Amino acid sequence: MKTLVIYLMADPETPDLARSAVEGGADVLEIGFPFSDPLADGPLIRRAGERALARGMRTRQCLEVLARTRELVPATPLLPMTYSSLLEAYGWERFAADVAGAGGTSMIVPDLPAGEKPEVRRVQLVAPTSTDERIAYAGKQTDGWLYLVALTGTTGARDDLSPALAGLVERARRLVEVPLYAGFGISTPDQAHAAAELADGVVVGSRAVQVAEDGPAALQAYVSTLRSAIDAV
């Protein structure tokens, strides 16, 4: 059984959207805490973040959204995904503690590569450019599973699944013990299926954020197509 991870931007509607995503078949949810300058993100998530910030979604509000989401989806792992600047401002330890207190399972900080702040427990990311040494190190440091960045680039839909993913999975299999979930540039059921043939799980972000704008029913329908596609592996 492959794992389906869905990313949603933190907004007042997020708890309801999260419940729909889980009903559609999501196993894990990432909750984006918006940042003004998100270096790892392409235009779609950047714009979603700008809108969330304009609606007043600051760290405290995002933590409240996380807590309300936890009430609606009691059994689903929830991971805030955000940038170092927010943790620096809030306090690194305090942030981790308050995420856990709000029901968060772990977190993802895409501009905090393995080796920086090793005391901060998080899901580590590796990329096609990562050396074997860094993949092995990230695999040791990571919290639960390893996030495979499938392409060299920022988040966002692409026409085809990255050809770099297969090689990255092959190397990571040799070097680490934990489950491998692939993300970046995966948006269609076909791409999710192809990625799930390689990795243990698939992360879908930008397209999920886009579909979520049409409401919980649209999101649930979209997630269920992804679920079917990866279950066919």
Add this chain to the structure above:
Amino acid sequence: MPAPGAGMSVGSTAGAFGAYGGRYVPETLVPALDELEQGWRDALADESFHAELHDLATTYAGRPTPLTLAERFAPGKRIYLKREDLLHTGAHKLNNALGQAVLARRLGKRRIVAETGAGQHGVATATVCARFGLDCVVYMGEEDMRRQKPNVERMGLLGAEVRGVDFGTKTLKEATSEAIRDWITNVGTTHYLIGSCVGPAPYPELVAELQSVIGREARDQLLAVEGRLPEAVVACVGGGSNAIGIFHGFLDDDVRLIGVEAAGAASLGSGRAGVLHGARSSILADEDGQIADAHSISAGLDYPGVGPEHAYLRDTGRAEYLGATDAEALAAFGDLARTEGIIPALEPAHALARARELDAELILVGLSGRGDKDLAEVLALR
């Protein structure tokens, strides 16, 4: 001098400049930063690298730049201007661009990406790319493209592609983010030629070293003409590369080091510890860590971050940082033009504004660039 960030492929780079610096970047870039750091160490140990830089500096860039005593600008003081405005392309930015272009060639990178605010770094980058036959893409905020139009035209003439950035503040902050995103996407072929002493390790240290020629030259020149060191060295600070370059000549001397920020973009004067564009430094941000908008008439200072070494020098007390308003900079801009026949860029006009009222007699000012690019903006305000 602080210990440089060590090139450890799996270790932390924290502590490069006290609590500042580091590598807060997506994993995709870490191997490239390791490669850059190794290439930089190899180059520094290679006499042929230094010889090539020296040759380019003297035969192409116009080094050494002169020191000019500005007697009429500041009667009763001895203010010396370090004339980086006379460097090829009209600003100190070329020192860094030449060095990094030579480094990029050593690393086998044929494509260069850069950000620019005032356009001086973009022009310097476009220039070195033309000189070495490298592909060049420069990201520039659309607001800056409007107020620094001549530099946009110069970049085009030099063969660079200027890509406008139309979101957020539409200034240097977003241009830098987009340049980094481009680098993430094209990291295999591309060198990111960052324009200031900001960004992830090893960039702050690398840029400071390439700009330190300003301080070394100025120190020798001042000793030759005055027989003593200045009481104070004053330079404007946006990202802080010309200031760090001139400060580096005097770090071990009993000389006051004074950085002057734009009052509306005082990352050191009114900022807080935070993370922006790959480094922990002092930045303008709200209490949640969201980056704040900077405001300055000078596009080159209109940036909410600053190099981590400046935050370190501030905290240790080795350097002090003051502010100058748009109006004060404009007044100094006009006064230098009329009293000395030198039209400065608006950026160093901030340094001139503070230097002339400083409680010191012998002062060295970094005149980091010339003001041609600012004429339309200044004339429109009159």
